[in-house]
Amino acid sequence: MQNHRFLWLLSVCAILLSCSAAPSLDVADLPVLMDPTVSPNLTPMSVGFTGASYYVALDGDDAHDGSEAYPWRTLQHAVEQLLPGDTVLVKSGAYAGARLENSGTATAPLTLKAAPGATVTLNGPGPQNMHQSVLEIENWDMPVAYWIIENLEVTGAPGWGIDIRGSEEQHAHHIIVRGNHVHDNGVSNERTGIFAAFVDDLLIENNETHHNGEHGIYVNNSSDRFTIRNNLSHHNANCGIHLNGDAEMGGDGVMTDGQVIGNTIYENGVGGGSAINMDGVSQTLVANNVIYTNHATGIALFQENGAVCSSDNRIVHNTVLVADDGRWALLIADASCTGNVLLNNIFLTDHVYRGSINIPSGLANLVSDYNIVVDRFTADDGDSILTLAQWQSLGYDGHSFVASSSALFVDPAAGDFHLRVDSPAVNAGSTTAGVAVDINGAPRPAGAGYDIGAFELQPELPFVPTDSVYLPLVIAVPSETPALWAFRAVVEPLWALVATSLFPGLYLE
Ligand SMILES: [Ca+2]
Numbered sequence: 470m471q472n473h474r475f476l477w478l479l480s481v482c483a484i485l486l487s488c489s490a491a492p493s494l495d496v497a498d499l500p501v502l503m504d505p506t507v508s509p510n511l512t513p514m515s516v517g518f519t520g521a522s523y524y525v526a527l528d529g530d531d532a533h534d535g536s537e538a539y540p541w542r543t544l545q546h547a548v549e550q551l552l553p554g555d556t557v558l559v560k561s562g563a564y565a566g567a568r569l570e571n572s573g574t575a576t577a578p579l580t581l582k583a584a585p586g587a588t589v590t591l592n593g594p595g596p597q598n599m600h601q602s603v604l605e606i607e608n609w610d611m612p613v614a615y616w617i618i619e620n621l622e623v624t625g626a627p628g629w630g631i632d633i634r635g636s637e638e639q640h641a642h643h644i645i646v647r648g649n650h651v652h653d654n655g656v657s658n659e660r661t662g663i664f665a666a667f668v669d670d671l672l673i674e675n676n677e678t679h680h681n682g683e684h685g686i687y688v689n690n691s692s693d694r695f696t697i698r699n700n701l702s703h704h705n706a707n708c709g710i711h712l713n714g715d716a717e718m719g720g721d722g723v724m725t726d727g728q729v730i731g732n733t734i735y736e737n738g739v740g741g742g743s744a745i746n747m748d749g750v751s752q753t754l755v756a757n758n759v760i761y762t763n764h765a766t767g768i769a770l771f772q773e774n775g776a777v778c779s780s781d782n783r784i785v786h787n788t789v790l791v792a793d794d795g796r797w798a799l800l801i802a803d804a805s806c807t808g809n810v811l812l813n814n815i816f817l818t819d820h821v822y823r824g825s826i827n828i829p830s831g832l833a834n835l836v837s838d839y840n841i842v843v844d845r846f847t848a849d850d851g852d853s854i855l856t857l858a859q860w861q862s863l864g865y866d867g868h869s870f871v872a873s874s875s876a877l878f879v880d881p882a883a884g885d886f887h888l889r890v891d892s893p894a895v896n897a898g899s900t901t902a903g904v905a906v907d908i909n910g911a912p913r914p915a916g917a918g919y920d921i922g923a924f925e926l927q928p929e930l931p932f933v934p935t936d937s938v939y940l941p942l943v944i945a946v947p948s949e950t951p952a953l954w955a956f957r958a959v960v961e962p963l964w965a966l967v968a969t970s971l972f973p974g975l976y977l978e
């Protein structure tokens with residue numbers, strides 16, 4: 470009998486070669502997570518129900534059914550058709566904006582966003598808009614709630630770019646403004662890029678807002694539990710981020726329980742206005758922000774329109790460098806702004822006589838320590854300048870010290886404020902600031918202690934495979950048992966040999 474032999478084709482991918490890159494951490498992709506014990510705030514919007522998806526396209530028609538094959542033409546028509554949970558996906562092109570007067574629900578929000586891969590520009594007000602803004606989220610009869618506005622370019626408004634409004638009696642709530650590019654709005658009329666009035670549980674994140682005629686982001690009118698995080702705000706005429714309780718407009722006049730975290734704010738304030746401006750704001754966390762080359766104050770706490778002076782806020786782990794034509798890095802303007810905490814900040818300025826911290830006479834209950842500063846302070850709103858030693862004799866900043874930006878940062882001239890390996894900020898912070906991650910979401914503390922400023926120097930990572938290459942292994946094997954033994958006798962030592970002789974960074978699995 471012919472001894473048939475069969476070939477087994479082992480098509481299993483037998484060797485996994487993994488190649489290592491140089492140890493690196495692409496921290497830009499990591500989420501910003503704050504320690505939940507110090508960041509109450511935003512009530513989560515859980516998307517538990519997904520409704521229909523509708524489309525808007527330049528070649529669409531509002532008489533269509535809104536399907537991808539038969540899209541609508543206008544945003545205004547689209548948003549009016551939605552039921553809770555529905556999404557409008559906009560195809561590439563330039564469109565008029567819209568007025569959004571309906572609402573989603575806590576488990577089924579409404580969404581308006583660019584279709585996957587689309588580039589969408591909203592370049593002027595919609596036909597029903599009331600404030601000359603591009604997108605208006607407002608209903609004069611009831612509060613609007615549970616909207617997500619995402620990945621849109623918003624520009625060219627005579628008024629505001631994205632404009633969200635509730636009323637004194639009924640705040641709008643649970644609005645997410647995410648990943649939008651909001652620029653050149655209100656240029657002639659001194660209006661803001663992203664604006665919210667009487668809005669609670671607002672989340673503004675990952676937007677870029679620039680060259681607007683007033684502020685980059687402006688939240689006001691008694692709004693509570695706001696989160697403004699990971700935005701870029703630059704080249705706006707006034708503030709990068711302006712917060713105003715604004716009692717003159719009614720309501721409690723206080724903005725409470727907010728977070729302003731991980732924002733990068735630069736080249737604002739030519740027309741006056743702080744990078745982060747806080748009027749009537751309380752119990753709010755301002756952390757991990759990077760502020761540089763602004764032309765007015767860095768962070769300001771005061772009372773102008775708010776019902777209270779900004780009090781009981783925690784200003785921690787910010788990196789602030791004011792331009793030579795700017796003002797103070799940190800200002801507390803009024804003695805009634807009590808109970809604020811300044812820890813682990815870098816407060817530098819290029820101004821020749823203004824310095825790190827400016828407080829008024831008679832201020833009580835300020836905690837300020839573990840900051841990196843210049844050698845200029847004032848305890849009487851600038852009437853007299855104190856050295857760090859004189860300032861420390863008042864009971865402030867016992868552990869703070871002076872350092873230059875070139876000693877601290879990797880490349881400050883290029884806007885890179887990561888800490889040098891030999892930076893004096895490394896491990897020099899207080900352990901009590903209570904912020905568990907840095908601006909990039911990397912863990913705090915790393916190494917021997919908390920770093921000062923927005924960035925925590927991360928230790929070199931252990932080997933992490935970053936790429937895999939699968940090589941097919943094809944082996945011809947006879948079917949008889951003795952041949953299988955022979956196969957194993959050959960292959961298994963070979964396998965072991967390969968596994969033990971790989972180059973560093975490669976391994977066998
Ligand atoms: Ca309030």
Ligand SMILES: [Ca+2]
Pocket residue numbers: 895896914915916917918919920925926
């Ligand atoms: Ca550290």
